[in-house]
Amino acid sequence: MSNHVRTERMELRERLAADDAPIGSWVSLGSTAAAEVAGGLGFDFVVVDTEHTPLSVESAGELVRAVDAAGDTDAVVRVPENDTAEVKRALDLGAAGVMAPKIESAAEAEALVAAAKYPPEGERGVAGSRANDYGAHTVEYFETANDAIAVIPQIESAAGVEHAEEIAAVDGIDTLFVGPADLSASLGCFGEYDDPAFLDALDATFAAAETAGVPVGTLATGPAEIDAWFEHGVDYQIVGTDVGYLRQGARAAKEHYESLDQ
Structure with missing residues (x-):
């Protein structure tokens, strides 16, 4: 496992290929201010979630802009499903990567790559669009986008784990990203990340990714999970969410005040 050191500007796809342990954050509230704050804190990437949120394409675009405006952080859009049109629209927003939920086969991974890549590598x-300065730099963007955009399938089910090696081996897949909540639910041990079934699935995903030469990432929702995933050998992490930061900070402030002698 690499120790994360933020040095010169590298795109997310480069960091993944270099096993550079990129560090990410997550936004789902729809607040451009929250996205801009996250983007300005030195994260390597921020995921804009459109799967488990009511965000429209227009709203997601505003969050991508906010992340981009804040600094050198890359914006990644998680699409609601592995759909060609959804991937295209996300990348046209100017995202540096696309994440797709619940990929369960090599064929689904191939479809994701095809949707994210221009011909001849894809479709x-x-x-x-915003990605190419609204047509001002279409040629330049067309020539560079396939090499620059990170393609991130999520392993979130028993079927995904079973076929993880074939998924990771698909040309154009840059990493496997474990969705711990959905994966544990699929295995019948929701939220029990020390359950043997979950740990076996995690180990199987690690082995599949190692065979293919790609890193494995996951999402943590607090310091205890960050520590646990690090100890388990996860290559990189998203270390929290905007709603989680808000809840944790508000709870800590409230509990601190209530602890004082009144």
């Missing part, structure tokens, strides 16, 4: 459509 992404070409049009003026």
Whole structure:
């Protein structure tokens, strides 16, 4: 496992390929201020979640802009499903990567890559968009996007674990990202991350990724999970969410005040 040291500017896909242990954050509240704050804190990437949120494409675009405006942090959009149109629209927003939930086969991984890549590697459509300065730099973007955009499938089910090696081996897949809540639910041990079934699945995912030469990441929702995933050998982490930071900070402030002698 690499120790994360933020040095010169590297795109997320480069960091993943270099086993550079990128550190991420997560936004789902729809607040551009929260996205801008996260983007300005030196994270390597921030995921804009459109799966478990009511965010529209327009709202997601505003969050991507906010992250980009804050500094050198890359914005990644998690699409609601592995759908060609959803991936295309997310990347046209100017995202540096796309994450897709519940990938369970090599065929689904291949479809994700095809949606994210321009021909001849894929089938992404070409049009003026924020990603290419609304058509001002279409040629330059077309020539560089396939090498720059990170493609991130999520392993979130028993079927995904079973086929993780084939998924990781698909050309154009940059990493496997474990969704711990959904994976544990699929295995019948929701939230029990020390359950043998979950740990076996995690180990199987590690082995599959190692065979393919790609890193494995996951999401932590607090310091205890950050420590646990680190000890388990996860290559990189998203270390919290905007709603989690808000809840934890508010709870800590409230409990501190209530602890004082009144």
